Amino acid sequence: MADSAVSRQWLPWRRLLHALIAQLLALLLLAGGVWFAPALIDPPYEWSVLIWIQGALAWGVTRLFGLPRWWGPIQLLLPVGLYFGANWSLSPWWALGAFALIYLFFANALTERVPLYLTNSLTRRALVDLVRPIPSVRFMDLGCGFGANVVAMSREHNVIESQGVETAPIPFAVSWARSRIQGGQVFARNLWHLDLSRYNVVYAFLSPEPMPGLWLKVVQEMPEQSVFVSNSFAVPDVAPDEVLTLSDRRQTQLFVYYPDRHRSDE
Numbered sequence: 001m002a003d004s005a006v007s008r009q010w011l012p013w014r015r016l017l018h019a020l021i022a023q024l025l026a027l028l029l030l031a032g033g034v035w036f037a038p039a040l041i042d043p044p045y046e047w048s049v050l051i052w053i054q055g056a057l058a059w060g061v062t063r064l065f066g067l068p069r070w071w072g073p074i075q076l077l078l079p080v081g082l083y084f085g086a087n088w089s090l091s092p093w094w095a096l097g098a099f100a101l102i103y104l105f106f107a108n109a110l111t112e113r114v115p116l117y118l119t120n121s122l123t124r125r126a127l128v129d130l131v132r133p134i135p136s137v138r139f140m141d142l143g144c145g146f147g148a149n150v151v152a153m154s155r156e157h158n159v160i161e162s163q164g165v166e167t168a169p170i171p172f173a174v175s176w177a178r179s180r181i182q183g184g185q186v187f188a189r190n191l192w193h194l195d196l197s198r199y200n201v202v203y204a205f206l207s208p209e210p211m212p213g214l215w216l217k218v219v220q221e222m223p224e225q226s227v228f229v230s231n232s233f234a235v236p237d238v239a240p241d242e243v244l245t246l247s248d249r250r251q252t253q254l255f256v257y258y259p260d261r262h263r264s265d266e
């Protein structure tokens with residue numbers, strides 16, 4: 001356990017190092033290409049084209065390194081952005097502004113390694129159907145994004161409380177406003193500081209990163225006869241009690257756990 005905590009701590013640095021090595025390898029490949037290219041195409045070669053090729057190669061190498069998919073576009077746009085930023089003499093305030101905007105949306109990608117992506121409507125319907133037979137539901141969406149699940153659950157007759165927590169500033173502002181108008185409640189609270197004992201249905205769509213720690217919290221805090229549903233990310237080394245595979249494009253899987261059945265395992 002201690003070992004895995006240490007390796008989780010180093011994971012972002014390892015990934016940054018891999019991303020950097022990918023850019024360097026891409027540069028080597030590009031240099032090799034430019035070396036041999038005159039046999040096929042007469043030089044000179046446009047810098048603005050070479051820089052896109054650099055980004056595309058870095059994307060490819062990044063995939064080979066097995067980094068998460070979302071690193072690909074970052075690897076593409078990093079050299080391209082640097083090149084055009086320098087060439088067009090853009091004010092550094094633009095870069096700062098862009099960073100601030102990204103941070104306001106994706107704050108938890110940096111701190112929790114959980115980016116913002118949203119449950120699709122088919123999955124939300126499956127979640128609602130799953131919960132429908134449960135009487136007196138107290139629902140919590142951990143990291144509720146723009147609040148669509150909280151709103152949908154608040155409209156169900158068997159749901160007496162539908163809540164979400166969110167700490168990224170813009171998603172929180174949107175989901176808070178939305179819940180005031182359309183139903184449910186959203187709080188600006190870190191999911192790790194939330195007491196789960198009042199919720200009998202907890203939903204999470206996060207990333208592989210928090211799942212081991214979240215599972216400990218679920219088993220320790222959720223009440224009897226409760227259910228924990230994780231979209232796409234299974235709890236490592238714990239067999240789910242049910243798996244729903246949906247017919248959307250990404251074949252979304254909902255991993256369903258009944259904490260009661262696992263408490264004696266802890």
Ligand SMILES: C[S@@+](CC[C@H](N)C(=O)[O-])C[C@H]1O[C@@H](n2cnc3c(N)ncnc32)[C@H](O)[C@@H]1O
Binds near residue numbers: 119147167
């Ligand atoms: C993948 S999105 C899912 C959004 C929403 N639950 C949905 O299914 O549409 C994960 C969300 O969790 C939020 N999040 C990540 N870590 C969090 C934390 N420690 N406390 C509160 N929210 C968090 C992120 O900001 C992001 O909005």
